[in-house]
Amino acid sequence: MRVLVVGAGATGGYFGGRLLEAGRDVTFLVRPGRAARLAERGLRIKGQAVLHPRTAVSGTYDLVLLAVKSYHLEAAMADLAPAVGPRTVIIPLLNGMRHVDAMVGAFGAERAWGGVCMIHATLDADGDVVQMTGLHRIAYGPLDGGPDDRLEEVTATLTGAGFDARPSTAIVQxxxxxxxxxxxxxxxxxxxxxxxxxxxxxxxxxxxxxxxxxxxxxxxxxxxxxxxxxxxxxxxxxxxxxxxxxxxxxxxxxxxxxxxxxxxxxxxxxxxxxxxxxxxxxxxxxxxxxxxxxxx
CATH class of the missing domain: 1.10.1040.10 (N-(1-d-carboxylethyl)-l-norvaline Dehydrogenase; domain 2)
Structure with a gap:
């Protein structure tokens, strides 16, 4: 799957970096300042990996990991809209619930899934990702908990990438x-x-x-x-x-x-x-x- 990670802060940087390290086809959609830092220094997971991500977005993507703060959500959705195709799956790694209605309204219920990530991580003064504990977990799935023929491929993409990932039929809960x-x-x-x-x-x-x-x-x-x-x-x-x-x-x-x-x-x-x-x-x-x- 072509994967687009929106945001390269502590959350997007960690999970997207792990996917990139595992050989997945990953592109990052980030703001110009962050793109310049990544080009200069690379994406660094402190003490674990130095990666060189692609930040030039082209065409549409099969899987989008939306990993921005809630106050950047509206701008992020506008930026990623050209990258969303008819069968794109968007998994949010945001907090709270307000983003669900926003995503469904912007991209449709068939593309907007639910997602939960659990990680203790931060960015240091150099912009490097610092994993503070061993917790690094993602759960994901359609909002209605029902079957979806894209789930198997999404699961294959997210598993075996250096973090815990699993599908859920109760993702809203x-x-x-x-x-x-x-x-x-x-x-x-x-x-x-x-x-x-x-x-x-x-x-x-x-x-x-x-x-x-x-x-x-x-x-x-x-x-x-x-x-x-x-x-x-x-x-x-x-x-x-x-x-x-x-x-x-x-x-x-x-x-x-x-x-x-x-x-x-x-x-x-x-x-x-x-x-x-x-x-x-x-x-x-x-x-x-x-x-x-x-x-x-």
Whole structure:
């Protein structure tokens, strides 16, 4: 399959780089500044690989991995539109759920699939991808969970490339479960300006984390997507850790960068309002993030 990776940040750079390293036919669609950096320095996965990606987009592609921040989604979809053919599959590696309607509206339900990626990675000062833990997982599949004759080829392309990849017949549920996890961790660490370990070491910190997680779970449940036992166990482990775990939103905030406040926290607060669910802690976190974003 011809693969187009939209974005070469920590997520797109890592998964796209692994596919390229495994010999897949990969092209990156990136902004001019990032393209120049890749041409000069290569795509580097710190301590693991130095790759030389192609960034000249031509024709249409069979598989698109959409790996941009939510605030770049509209521009990214406009840029990739000429590369989308009648049988193109687009798998988003974004957070939250707002991108689903946008993708379906722009490209049609037959092209827009669901996707979930789990990775702890960042870009360093040189623009190199730094994998922070061994977690590197992608799940994907049609939004309706039904059969699709392209699934086998997509799976063959994504598996055996140095990361964990699997198809899912419940991808929307998995996307909601990740959203609950990210909103909880993002709200906790940005509201209190601390790692999860530091929060749990402080008086009242553990109870705060549990209450915040309960709000996020309540919203998902009211929306018809109650997290399953495995997702709840992961959430419990993440919010109760004594390790200095932070969220990507916290790391962006402490560096003065834009944050995905609306897509991760704000949309969940709005969803809570639609279902009459009280979320005072999530609301406070969103207010704080909105103040930060306005001050930038």
């Amino acid at each position: 998995e996307m909601w479960e990740k959203w609950v996890l990210l909103a909880t961790l993002g709200a906790a660490t940005t509201l209190l300006r601390a790692s999860v370990g530091a929060i749990n070491a402080a008086p009242g910190g553990a109870a705060f984390g549990q209450a915040l997680a309960a709000e996020a779970v309540a919203v998902a449940t009211a929306a018809g997507h109650p997290p399953r036992a495995k997702a709840l166990a992961m959430l419990e482990g993440a919010i109760s850790t004594t390790e200095p775990t932070t969220s990507s939103m916290y790391r962006d905030l402490t560096q003065g960068l834009p944050v995905e406040a609306d897509a991760i926290v704000g949309d969940l607060v709005a969803e809570a309002a639609r279902h009459g669910v009280a979320v005072p802690l999530l609301s406070a976190a969103y207010t704080g993030l909105a103040i930060y974003s306005a001050a930038r």
